[in-house]
Amino acid sequence: xxxxxxxxxxxxxxxxxxxxxxxxxxxxxxxxxxxxxxxxxxxxxxxxxxxxxxxxxxxxxxxxxxxxxxxxxxxxxxxxxxxxxxxxxxxxxxxxxxxxxxxxxxxxxxxxxxxxxxxxxxxxxxxxxxxxxxxxxxxxxxxxxxxxxxxxxxxxxxxxxxxxxxxxxxxxxxxxxxxxxxxxxxxxxxxxxxxxxxxxxxxxxxxxxxxxxxxxxxxxxxxxxxxxxxxxxxxxxxxxxxxxxxxxxxxxxxxxxxxxxxxxxxxxxxxxxxxxxxxxx
Numbered sequence: 001x002x003x004x005x006x007x008x009x010x011x012x013x014x015x016x017x018x019x020x021x022x023x024x025x026x027x028x029x030x031x032x033x034x035x036x037x038x039x040x041x042x043x044x045x046x047x048x049x050x051x052x053x054x055x056x057x058x059x060x061x062x063x064x065x066x067x068x069x070x071x072x073x074x075x076x077x078x079x080x081x082x083x084x085x086x087x088x089x090x091x092x093x094x095x096x097x098x099x100x101x102x103x104x105x106x107x108x109x110x111x112x113x114x115x116x117x118x119x120x121x122x123x124x125x126x127x128x129x130x131x132x133x134x135x136x137x138x139x140x141x142x143x144x145x146x147x148x149x150x151x152x153x154x155x156x157x158x159x160x161x162x163x164x165x166x167x168x169x170x171x172x173x174x175x176x177x178x179x180x181x182x183x184x185x186x187x188x189x190x191x192x193x194x195x196x197x198x199x200x201x202x203x204x205x206x207x208x209x210x211x212x213x214x215x216x217x218x219x220x221x222x223x224x225x226x227x228x229x230x231x232x233x234x235x236x237x238x239x240x241x242x243x244x245x246x247x248x249x250x251x252x253x254x255x256x257x258x259x260x261x262x263x264x265x266x267x268x269x270x271x272x273x274x275x276x277x278x279x280x281x
Contacts, residue, residue, distance in 0.1 A: 057189040060182045068171035076164040084159050088152075095148050097155045098236040105147045112143050158234025165233075199269065203276040206261075214254040222246045 087093075096102045116136055176183060194202065212218060226242045266273050 053185055053189045053192075056182055056185045060179065060186045063179070063182075064172060064175055068168045068175070071171055072164045072168040075167055076160055080160045080163045081156070084156050084163075088156060093155075095151050095155065097158060097234040100230075100237045101151050101154065101234075105151055108147055109140070109143060113140060116140070155234060158232065161232050162234070195268065199272045199275045200279075202269065202272045203279050206272075206276050207279060210254075210257060214250045214257065218250055219246045222250065 096105070116139060120136070194205075197205070212221065223242055223246055226245060227237055230237050230242075261273060261276075
C-alpha cells in the first residue's frame, strides 16, 4: 500500500467537440472498459485504496485532534497548574490580570450590595429578622473574599491555558510535519468526499458555512467567540478591538470565499455554483 500512487481528482472544464456526441462516445467507452479483463482487478484495487484512505482519515483525525488534547491536559494538571500555584503563592501576585476582571468583580459586588439593601428595605415591612449594619458589613466582606478567591483561580487558569495551548500548538505542528503523507491522504479524502456529494448537497454545505462565518448574523457569534478567547487567555475584553475584528475578518473571509467560487468551484462544478445561487436567492 505504501507504493500506491494516489493521484488527486482532475476536473476538465471544457472538452473538445468531435463528430460523435460525447455522451455516445462515453457510453461505448464505458462498455469497452467494463469488458476489459483487468476491469475486475481495477475495481478491487480502487476499493482497497478507498478503504485505506478512509482508515487513514479517521486515524489521522484522531491523531491530530485527540492526542494533543490529551497530552496537553495531562501536562496542565500535572505540571502547569501546580507550577503556577506555587509561583503565585510565593510571589503574592495581584488578584486580577486585567481591568476587565476588576470591572466584573466590582459589578458582582455592587449587585450583591444592592440585593442586601433591597432585602433590608423589604424586611422593614415584614416580621423577618432585620439585617443589622454589622451583619451587612460582614456579608459584604465575605462576598469580597469569595470574589477574590474566584478571580485568583480565574487568573491562574488563564495562565495555565496559555501554557497549555502553546504546548498543544507545538504538538499539533510536530505531528503535521512528521506525517506529511497521511496529511495528503487526509486532504484527498476530504476533497473526494466533498466533490462526491450531489450539487444540492454541496450548495447546502456552502450556504451553511457562509451563513455561520460570514453571514448577516455571524457578527454576534464572532463577538461571543472573541470574548470567550480573550477571557480564556486572561486578556482584557476590549470592545473596540472586538468590533474592529468583527468588522474586518468576515469581510476578508467573504472575499476569499467568493474568489474560491469564481476561481475553482465555477470551473470544477458549474452546476453547484448555479444551485448555490438559486438556493441563496
